[in-house]
Amino acid sequence: MKWNELAEQPCSIARSVAVIGDRWTLMVLRDCFLGVRRFEAFQERLGISRTIVADRLRRLVGEGVLKRVPYQDNPTRFEYGLTEKGMELHPVVMAIVHWGDRHYAGRAGPPLLHRHKACGHDFHAVQTCSECGEMVDARSVETRPGPGAAE
Amino acid sequence: MKWNELAEQPCSIARSVAVIGDRWTLMVLRDCFLGVRRFEAFQERLGISRTIVADRLRRLVGEGVLKRVPYQDNPTRFEYGLTEKGMELHPVVMAIVHWGDRHYAGRAGPPLLHRHKACGHDFHAVQTCSECGEMVDARSVETRPGPGAAE
DNA sequence: CCAGTCAGTTTATTTTCTGTACTGACCATG
DNA sequence: CATGGTCAGTACAGAAAATAAACTGACTGG
Numbered sequence: 001m002k003w004n005e006l007a008e009q010p011c012s013i014a015r016s017v018a019v020i021g022d023r024w025t026l027m028v029l030r031d032c033f034l035g036v037r038r039f040e041a042f043q044e045r046l047g048i049s050r051t052i053v054a055d056r057l058r059r060l061v062g063e064g065v066l067k068r069v070p071y072q073d074n075p076t077r078f079e080y081g082l083t084e085k086g087m088e089l090h091p092v093v094m095a096i097v098h099w100g101d102r103h104y105a106g107r108a109g110p111p112l113l114h115r116h117k118a119c120g121h122d123f124h125a126v127q128t129c130s131e132c133g134e135m136v137d138a139r140s141v142e143t144r145p146g147p148g149a150a151e
Numbered sequence: 152m153k154w155n156e157l158a159e160q161p162c163s164i165a166r167s168v169a170v171i172g173d174r175w176t177l178m179v180l181r182d183c184f185l186g187v188r189r190f191e192a193f194q195e196r197l198g199i200s201r202t203i204v205a206d207r208l209r210r211l212v213g214e215g216v217l218k219r220v221p222y223q224d225n226p227t228r229f230e231y232g233l234t235e236k237g238m239e240l241h242p243v244v245m246a247i248v249h250w251g252d253r254h255y256a257g258r259a260g261p262p263l264l265h266r267h268k269a270c271g272h273d274f275h276a277v278q279t280c281s282e283c284g285e286m287v288d289a290r291s292v293e294t295r296p297g298p299g300a301a302e
Numbered sequence: 303c304c305a306g307t308c309a310g311t312t313t314a315t316t317t318t319c320t321g322t323a324c325t326g327a328c329c330a331t332g
Numbered sequence: 333c334a335t336g337g338t339c340a341g342t343a344c345a346g347a348a349a350a351t352a353a354a355c356t357g358a359c360t361g362g
Contacts, residue, residue, distance in 0.1 A: 001214045006174065006178075007255075011181070011251075011262050012247070012248045012249075012250075012251025012252045012255060012256065012261060012262060012263065013177065013178070013181045013244065013247050013248055013251060013265065014178065014181075014250045014251075015255035016247045016248075016250050016251035016254075016255065017174055017177045017178060017247070018174075020247075021172070021173070021174045021177045021178075021353075022172070022173075022174065023168055023169075023173060024158065024350095026164065026168045026172045027157075027165065027168060027172075029292065030162070030164045030165075034291060034294065036267070038308080038309080039308070039309050039310070040308055040309075043181065043309095046161045048238065048350090048351080048352095049350075049351050049353085050309085050310070050311085050352090050353095051253070051310095051311080051312090051350080051352090052350070053309095053310090054176045054309080054310060054311080055350095057304085058347055070158060072281070074229075074358075074359065074360095075308080075309085075357075075358040075359055076309095076358095077308065077309065077359095078309075082289070083188070085254055086195035087288070087289045087290070088250055088253065088254075089250060090278075090287075090288055090289035090292075091246040091250075091276065091278040091287075092243065092246040092247055093164065094246075094278060094287070094292075095242040095243040095245075095246045095278070096163070096164050096167045096168070096171075096243055097163045097164055097167075097241060098163075098242070099163075099167050099239055099242075099243060100162075100163025100165075100166045100167035101163045101166060102160075103167075103206045103236055103238065103239075104166035104167065105153065105163065105299050106299055107297035108298050108299035109164050109297055109299045110163060110297040110298070110299050111161040111163060111296070111299040111300045111301070112195065112294050112295070112296065112297050112300070113294065113295055113296070113297040113298055114292050114293070114294055115292065115293040115294070115295070116280040116282060116283065116287060116291060116292060116336075117221055117293055118280070118283065118291055119280060119282055119283035119285065121282035121283065122282075123280040123281045123282045123283075123287070123289060124281045125242065125278050125279075125280075125281070125287065126277075126278070126279045126280070126281045126284075126293060127241075127242040127245060127246070127276045127277070127278060127279075128277045128278075128279050129267040129269070129270060129272070129274045129276075129277070130274045130276070130277045131267060131270055131273075131274045131279075132267065132270035132272065132274075132288040133270035133284075134267075134269055134270065136241075136242075136245070136267060136274070136276065137238070137241055138233070138238045138241035139238070139242075139271055140267060140268045141245075141265050141267060141268065142265070142266045142268055143185065143262070143263050143264065143265055143266070144264055144266070145262070145263065145264070146255055146260055146261045146262055146263050146308095147259050147261070148256050148259035148261050148262040148265040149262045149263070189339080189340085190339070190341070191338080191339055191340075192341050194340095199319090199320080199321095200319075200320050200321060200322090201321090201340085201341070201342085202319080202320075202321090202341095202342080202343090203319070203320075203339060204340095204341090205342080206319095224326075225328065226326075226327040226328055226339080226340085227327095227340095228338095228339065228340065229340075247354080
């Protein structure tokens with residue numbers, strides 16, 4: 001299988017991974033959630049080649065995850081912001097953060113704290129069931145083919 | 152920045168992405184959560200070169216995400232299973248699934264359904280605050296440097 | 303006019319991925 | 333006891349992608 005075929009698989013993970021499953025794409029998204037909006041800023045923060053930054057931003061805009069918005073004329077300059085679809089990647093990013101905090105934070109502790117504005121506390125993401133509200137883990141889930149499964 | 156430097160960044164996303172932020176690695180993990188355990192099965196299901204399967208499995212074992220366990224002698228054959236650390240990636244995978252279901256399921260619906268054994272309902276993952284239990288989205292979170300931040 | 307900002311593109315090199323074929327240890331069948 | 337099948341890999345060479353460094357072009361500010 002090749003990259004482009006991944007998006008056509010009858011699997012939501014394959015389809016999502018075809019869009020965001022790339023090292024630098026995920027790092028770009030991290031920066032988006034931290035408020036980075038400009039090409040130069042992405043390039044400088046990530047320390048990667050401009051080619052890659054340009055490519056990843058282009059892809060994400062093409063997928064509707066980011067929007068490219070002019071912020072000045074003469075010359076026209078653009079900045080990149082999360083769309084609603086992009087915002088919905090927040091749980092993915094938070095889940096990755098939590099896993100990283102648990103397994104790769106040194107004894108110093110996590111590099112970044114997250115505060116829930118609604119309650120005011122520093123928190124970490126907990127995954128719950130949309131139906132009963134209880135916590136969900138790998139062992140408490142059963143999968144079966146859904147309506148969009150392969151023929 | 153290069154791949155190997157990513158793991159040394161004072162950022163839990165960078166550190167996690169250095170381990171799992173790769174197209175095929177994520178697909179391997181998907182299959183692990185679906186119960187796939189053997190080399191041949193990974194290779195056949197993913198349809199990718201054996202070299203990559205071998206490499207990704209080796210990396211994941213090296214990181215303690217998977218464990219390589221002999222399941223027969225003469226010749227000794229191994230299978231791969233999620234460790235506890237690997238199981239903790241479940242929220243990441245479920246968050247990716249949910250995003251894919253929302254944005255890439257055709258009108259046929261999601262390819263896979265997930266049932267929460269505890270309550271018996273089909274569900275999707277909801278991310279909540281560990282402190283107050285309310286739902287969390289991108290707009291309700293504030294970040295600030297934590298104890299493990301860069302000097 | 304000289305330097306600086308900003309969003310990219312170009313180019314050549316290096317790295318990684320990929321398919322195909324192979325190994326090596328077995329087993330089951332005729 | 334040869335033939336084919338299973339299984340977990342490895343070896344290798346060609347194709348694809350990532351990379352750094354330099355360049356473009358349209359400005360602004362002093």
